[in-house]
Amino acid sequence: MAPLEPTQPDCVWRNVAGAGKAECKIWQFPTRVSRCTDATNVTGFTWALTQTWQPPEGQVYKLNFDAAIFANLLASVVGVIIRNDRGQVMAALSLKGGVVQDSDEAEVVACWKALEFAIDAGFSDLIVEGDNATVMKSIASGQTDLSRLGNIYDDIHCLARGLRYMEFNSICRSANGVAHSLARYAKHLDEDIVWLEDSPPPALEALLAVSRLRLNEELEFTEL
Template structure:
C-alpha cells in the first residue's frame, strides 16, 4: 500500500498525482493543474497529459514540485516529518529559483564579436574549445572540426568528425558545436570557453530561453550539455581566429571514420595552428 494514504496500491502516478496528499499540493499550484484528470495508467501517460497542457517554462516548476512530493513519500517511509502542502510548494519554488540563478551565473556574461582577429588564450585553469563545420553538398554530408587548447596555447585535444546531410550552414554549425562539446566533456574538459565563428549560432546557444525554431531541438541538446559544465563562457570569433577548426572541418571530407588526437598536433593543422595562435602572452 502507498505509505502516505495507506488506501491504494503504490505506484508513481498515484504517489505524484492521484493520492489526496498530492492533490492538496497541486490544488495550490498552477490553475490548470487544480482540476487534473484521474485514471491515468502510468507516469508516462501523466507526463504526456501535462506536456499537452502546460508551457515548457511552467513544466520546470511542475517537475520540481513532483520531486518534492516524491521526496515527501521517501521521508515518511524512513520515519521523517510529513510537511503540509504549503511547505512543499514554497520549498519547490526556492529550489527552482536556486537552479535558475545558478544557470544565470554559469552562463556567458556576454556574447561579443572580439575586436581582434586572432586566437586568444583562455583564463588560467580554463580550456578553450574552438569548433567549425563544413558543408559538402556534392557528397550529401558535412564535416566537423574541434580543438581544445590551454592558457599557454598548448594543444590538448583535436577532433575531425563526419556529419550528416544538412539543409543549411546554421544546422551544420549547431551540430558541430554539439559534437565538439560532447568530445570535450568526454575528454574531461569541464571548464570551457566555447568559441565559434557563426554569430547567429553562438547567440542561439547562449540564450537562456527555449528555442522554438526548427533547429531548437539541437539548441536544446547543446544547452543541456552546457549545464553539466563547471564553468562556461561562449564567444564569437572572426574566421581568421578560428583557422584550425576550419581546417579540421574541411579535412573531414576525406575521412571514413571520426578521428581524435590527444595532446598531439596532426600534420594537417600545423600551419593553421601557427597562424591561429598569434597572440601576445
C-alpha cells in the same frame, strides 16, 4: 579600412557551478573593439572585427569548433580543437557528420558534437567559440528555441549545465582557422579521427600561423 557591419554581435552564455544563464548585451553596431560586461561585473567579454585567437586564462580550456558543407558530399564536416592557457593542444577532432539543410544547422550540430567530445575527453571548464554569429547568439541567449533546430539547442544547453564552468562566445572567422582546417580535413575521412595532447597534422600550418600572429602582437606590445 572596411566599414563596420552589424552582422557579428557579441554573445556569451555562462554556466558557473551549474547555474547557467545568459549575461550579455548585444552590440549590433560595434566599434573596432566592443566590450560587453555581465551584470555581476565578474568578467567582461571582448570581441574585435580583426580578432586573432587568444588563449584562455587560468585553468579554463578553450574549445573552438567549425563546420563546413561541400556540394559534392551528402554530409557536413566538423573540426574541433581544445587548447590550454599556453596555446598547447589538449584534444582535437575531425569528423564527418550527417546530412544538414543549411550552414546554421551544420554549425549547431557541430557545437553539439564538440561539447560531447569535450565531455567524453574529461573537460569540465570550457570556453566554447564558434564563428557563426547567428548560431552563437541563439546558444548564448539560453532561451528556448522554437525553430526546427530547437531540440539540438536544448541538448547543447543540457550538456553545458553539467559542466563546472562554461562560456559560449561568438568570434571572427580569422580567430577560428585551426578548427576550420580540421573541418576541411574531415572531408576525406571515412571515420572520426581524435588527437589527444598532440598537434593534429592537418592543422599544423594553421597552428603555426596563430603562434606567429601572437608573437608579433607580443613584440608590438613590448615596443610600445
